[in-house]
Amino acid sequence: MARRAARQVTPADDLPVARVAVDVSLAHLDRPFDYLVPQRLAALAVPGCRVRVRFAGQLAGGYLLARAAASDHPGRLAYLERVVSPEPVLRPEIAALAREVADRYAGTLADVLRLAIPPRHAAAESAPDGRRPDGGRPAGGNPDSGRTAGGSPARGTGGARPPAPAPGPWARYPAGPAFLAALADGRAPRAVWTALPGPDWPAEIAQAAAATAASGRGTLIVVPDARDLDRADQALATGLGPGGHACLAAGLGPAERYRRWLAVSRGQVRVVAGTRAAMFAPVHDLGLVVIWDDGDDLHAEPRAPYPHAREVLALRAHRAGAAALIGGFARTAEATSLVSSGWAAALAAARPQVRASAPKISAAGADTELTRDSEARSARIPGLALRTARAGLARGPVLVQVPRRGYVTAVACENCRASARCAVCGGPLALATGTGPAACRWCGRSDPGWRCPACGDPRVRAVVTGSRRTAEELGRAFPGTPVVVSGGASVVTSVAAAPALVVATPGAEPRADGGYAAAVLLDGWVLLGRPSLRAAEEALRRWLNAAALVQPGPAGGEVIVVAEASLPVVQALIRWDPAAHAERELAERYTLRFPPAVRMAAVSGPERAVAALLAAADLPPDAEVLGPVTQDGAAAPAGNGAGRAPADTVRMLVRMPRSGASALAGALQAAQAVRSARKDAGPVRVQLDPAELI
DNA sequence: ATAATAACGAGA
DNA sequence: CTCGTTATTATC
Numbered sequence: 001m002a003r004r005a006a007r008q009v010t011p012a013d014d015l016p017v018a019r020v021a022v023d024v025s026l027a028h029l030d031r032p033f034d035y036l037v038p039q040r041l042a043a044l045a046v047p048g049c050r051v052r053v054r055f056a057g058q059l060a061g062g063y064l065l066a067r068a069a070a071s072d073h074p075g076r077l078a079y080l081e082r083v084v085s086p087e088p089v090l091r092p093e094i095a096a097l098a099r100e101v102a103d104r105y106a107g108t109l110a111d112v113l114r115l116a117i118p119p120r121h122a123a124a125e126s127a128p129d130g131r132r133p134d135g136g137r138p139a140g141g142n143p144d145s146g147r148t149a150g151g152s153p154a155r156g157t158g159g160a161r162p163p164a165p166a167p168g169p170w171a172r173y174p175a176g177p178a179f180l181a182a183l184a185d186g187r188a189p190r191a192v193w194t195a196l197p198g199p200d201w202p203a204e205i206a207q208a209a210a211a212t213a214a215s216g217r218g219t220l221i222v223v224p225d226a227r228d229l230d231r232a233d234q235a236l237a238t239g240l241g242p243g244g245h246a247c248l249a250a251g252l253g254p255a256e257r258y259r260r261w262l263a264v265s266r267g268q269v270r271v272v273a274g275t276r277a278a279m280f281a282p283v284h285d286l287g288l289v290v291i292w293d294d295g296d297d298l299h300a301e302p303r304a305p306y307p308h309a310r311e312v313l314a315l316r317a318h319r320a321g322a323a324a325l326i327g328g329f330a331r332t333a334e335a336t337s338l339v340s341s342g343w344a345a346a347l348a349a350a351r352p353q354v355r356a357s358a359p360k361i362s363a364a365g366a367d368t369e370l371t372r373d374s375e376a377r378s379a380r381i382p383g384l385a386l387r388t389a390r391a392g393l394a395r396g397p398v399l400v401q402v403p404r405r406g407y408v409t410a411v412a413c414e415n416c417r418a419s420a421r422c423a424v425c426g427g428p429l430a431l432a433t434g435t436g437p438a439a440c441r442w443c444g445r446s447d448p449g450w451r452c453p454a455c456g457d458p459r460v461r462a463v464v465t466g467s468r469r470t471a472e473e474l475g476r477a478f479p480g481t482p483v484v485v486s487g488g489a490s491v492v493t494s495v496a497a498a499p500a501l502v503v504a505t506p507g508a509e510p511r512a513d514g515g516y517a518a519a520v521l522l523d524g525w526v527l528l529g530r531p532s533l534r535a536a537e538e539a540l541r542r543w544l545n546a547a548a549l550v551q552p553g554p555a556g557g558e559v560i561v562v563a564e565a566s567l568p569v570v571q572a573l574i575r576w577d578p579a580a581h582a583e584r585e586l587a588e589r590y591t592l593r594f595p596p597a598v599r600m601a602a603v604s605g606p607e608r609a610v611a612a613l614l615a616a617a618d619l620p621p622d623a624e625v626l627g628p629v630t631q632d633g634a635a636a637p638a639g640n641g642a643g644r645a646p647a648d649t650v651r652m653l654v655r656m657p658r659s660g661a662s663a664l665a666g667a668l669q670a671a672q673a674v675r676s677a678r679k680d681a682g683p684v685r686v687q688l689d690p691a692e693l694i
Numbered sequence: 695a696t697a698a699t700a701a702c703g704a705g706a
Numbered sequence: 707c708t709c710g711t712t713a714t715t716a717t718c
Contacts, residue, residue: 020718033718056717057696073718677715 009079012042015067018080021095022055022062023110025304027672030108034071036079045080048088048095050120052081063090063113087125089117089265093320094282100315105688106601106668107305115301116280124259168207169200172357173349183211183288183323190317191347192335193327194579196357197548199511201327202231205290206239208325209271213240217287218270220316222279222309224296225507226251227493232273232292240271248274248281276301279309279316286320289313293328294335295534295541296507300691308691310334314343329548330541331582333589337596340586348579358576359519359550359557363565381474385520385560389474392518393481393499395556399512399519400474400503401546403526404487411438411460412529413452420460423447429460429531439629474520475501486510506542515551517558524563524570533594533693536569537585543573595689599661601668602687604631604651609682614652617671620663627652653693664688 019032035053037045045051049064059081071077090098090113098112170176175191182189195201209219221236223229229249236245246260246269263269267284274281276299291299291310299309310326317324324344326335338344349357364382392398411420411429420429420438429438429447438460439446451458475483478501486492487505495502497513504510506527527539543561551557563570572581590597603610610628619625628650656664668686675684 017718022718024717026717029717035718053718055695071718075718077718 009038011079012037012039012045014042015069017068017071017077018045018051019065019068020051020053020062020080021065021090021109021113022053022060023113024055024060025108025110025114026676027108027669028674028677030102030110030673032065034068034073034077036077037067038079041080041083044083044086046086046088047092048090049086050084050089052084054078054081063095063117065090065095066092085120085122085125087262087265089120091265091282094280097280097312097316097319100319101307101312102305103662103669104311104315104665105305105307106665106672106686111304112280112307115277115303115307118258118261118277119254121255121258124255124262127259169204170207172196172353173347175345175347179347180208180211183208184214186215186217186287188287188317188321188323190324190338190344191326192331192339192344193325194331194346194348195327195329195548196349196354197329197359197544197550197576198357198515198552199549201292202228202235203239205232205292205325205327206235208288208290209236209245210239212288212323213244213271215287217285217322218283219272219288219290220278220281220283220286220313221271221273221290221292222299222313223273223275223292224298225275227491228292229273229275230493231511236271236273243269245269245271245273248272248278250275250277276309279307279312286316286322288323288325289317290325290327293330293541293545294326295328295330295332295537297691304685306687306690308689311689314338328541329544329578330537331578332541333537333582333586334596336579336582336586340583346579354576356554357552359547359559360553361547361559361561361574361576363561363563363570363574381477381520381522382560382562385522385562386474386477388518388558388560389501389520390478392516392558393478393501394517395499396497396514396517396551397495397500397502397512399509399516399546399549400501401509401519401521401542402487402503402505403523404505411531413455413457413460420450420452423450475503484510504546506546509546509549511549515555515557516549517551517556519546519550519559521546521559521561521563524561528563528567528569533589537582540569540572540578540581544576544578547573547576593655594693597658599656599658599664600689600693601654601656601664602651602690602693603654603668603684604649604687605684606648606682607650609684610650610652612680612682613668613671613675613684613686614654616674617667619654619667620656620660622657622660623664623667624655625652626655 016037018035018037020035022029022033033055045064045067047064047066051062051064052059053062094116098116099109102109102112170180179189179191195204205221209221212219221232223232226249229247233247246264248257248260252260261281264272265282270284272278272281272283291313294310301307314324316322326338326344339346362384364384389398413420422429429450438450450460475481482500484492484495484500484502486502487508491508492510494511494513502510502512521543524539527542528535530538532538547559550559561570561573565571568584569581572578586597589595594600603613607628614625631649631651654664665688672686
């Protein structure tokens with residue numbers, strides 16, 4: 001009997017039921033499952049810990065959501081197989097957030113948790129107080145980021161609070177000091193921040209974090225890429241002192257990544273900066289979320305369920321009652337929508353301050369158009385751009401921004417160059433690979449009777465993609481001047497104040513010490529001609545980000561954009577008025593009924609599977625289905641008779657008024673559940689408000 | 695994947 | 707009607 005009892009597994013005396021989120025991403029299994037906690041694991045099986053369970057006959061990972069006294073499950077409960085570690089890596093706050101994100105994006109909790117919680121590294125977990133043995137890594141940023149001196153302070157008190165900071169650069173914004181004061185006071189102001197051009201934004205963010213820390217609360221900052229993270233890291237180190245913050249970067253190794261994440265999860269660090277994946281960082285007592293340059297497509301997670309950092313941070317601010325700062329030189333239609341709905345306030349400088357900070361910007365358009373197709377290559381660069389570059393090189397470095405190659409061929413009016421849109425749904429027209437008439441990339445219709453709505457011309461032209469060669473020729477025009485190239489595989493972080501031509505693709509512009517003397521933004525029509533809903537917004541964002549690196553106009557800084565000066569988007573750049581452009585953009589999205597005015601779902605995959613999913617979906621009556629349209633077949637090499645190319649992939653769009661957004665996501669989630677239960681699942685992708693509606 | 699369960703059909 | 711086998715379905 002004694003032997004037998006020893007062998008027999010018995011449930012824990014206290015709260016014997018464990019509610020577990022099992023790591024399976026099948027839609028019909030996306031709910032908690034109950035297990036019994038064996039006596040031997042009673043102390044280890046704490047809420048939030050990683051467990052192993054037997055699920056459908058095989059061993060699966062999972063997270064213990066909660067302990068309970070009893071289960072609703074009518075059948076027999078299995079026992080937990082193992083507690084991987086008692087470290088509570090999934091606290092209720094993040095579990096609830098992940099659930100909300102999964103529902104918002106018609107995805108599964110398991111998929112979101114894979115994005116939210118980094119892989120475990122046992123050594124990092126068992127290290128005594130999280131301190132690393134070695135001094136620091138060369139490119140890892142602040143070596144002490146990731147831990148605070150001493151133990152973790154009591155919740156909510158934050159230990160020794162730093163004093164509320166002086167406004168500093170925030171004083172340049174009329175509402176800036178009040179915003180900081182509100183943060184320091186423990187309130188939750190929400191702002192869409194149009195940053196003044198120049199190098200101050202990391203310091204401004206650091207100051208907001210310091211103000212929030214003064215109220216005893218934590219801050220989470222998300223930036224697009226590693227270079228921006230380095231800048232934020234330096235500013236935070238200066239503003240908060242050593243060990244005051246942690247950086248969560250994608251480039252860290254698994255051990256270091258998990259070590260820093262653990263320090264955050266344990267509440268040892270309350271100020272966290274990172275790239276996209278950090279949007280789920282379990283910052284304690286969250287008081288402020290910050291996203292920089294929310295229009296950058298790096299903020300869109302490419303893995304299912306494709307959440308966007310801005311949306312996730314907005315959800316978090318809402319849930320936690322935290323402040324929000326959505327900042328950038330540019331302004332997205334989405335951020336503008338947050339302002340117009342009253343969710344956030346606009347935080348911007350007054351016009352005189354903007355004029356004092358921005359470079360002098362002019363457009364070179366008309367003469368470009370005349371000489372663009374000329375054989376004389378140097379003629380591709382307007383005289384004004386050459387003269388400005390020459391003048392700038394006398395004073396310091398000059399930035400030349402060149403669009404990347406390889407955008408899909410969009411179509412524009414032959415006469416007035418307005419980009420061609422579908423008469424039926426408003427989507428962009430584009431040329432299919434090879435020949436054939438221009439067709440809408442959203443609804444698939446081709447429109448042989450197309451006429452330009454602006455000028456009535458029936459002719460269309462392909463929009464040519466730009467070439468980096470142009471910039472190399474520009475270098476030849478200035479013999480003896482050093483040329484720095486940044487882009488693609490080799491990205492340069494910063495350049496000295498000395499005269500040099502710095503040729504960069506958008507997003508790869510180095511920062512110049514003391515600012516560039518001048519910048520030339522080449523081939524604007526390539527950016528503007530992209531067959532995307534966001535073409536204009538994105539072009540403006542890239543131009544503003546480059547122009548923000550140039551010295552202010554009063555100090556001599558000049559920018560030439562090679563684009564038609566009469567275009568509203570070019571005017572917005574010249575006047576440095578991203579907010580007004582974004583307002584117009586948002587108004588247009590309302591008339592065309594595109595996000596963020598409506599919610600859009602993109603369903604893509606093999607034609608049959610896409611059709612089956614939408615057939616299974618109980619879509620609300622006011623949902624509008626567009627398509628199908630065949631995806632551009634990734635330009636697969638046309639050799640090899642390997643049967644079908646990957647070209648039977650189609651996409652359909654479903655659009656829905658914002659009031660029915662959650663009904664749309666719910667219907668698609670349910671449809672996927674039906675499909676996965678029937679195992680006729682094909683590889684179908686469901687994306688809500690996809691970043692790039694090509 | 696795998697176990698429980700429903701469905702089915704052939705032989706008593 | 708029972709037993710042995712195979713589809714179906716749920717997965718604690």
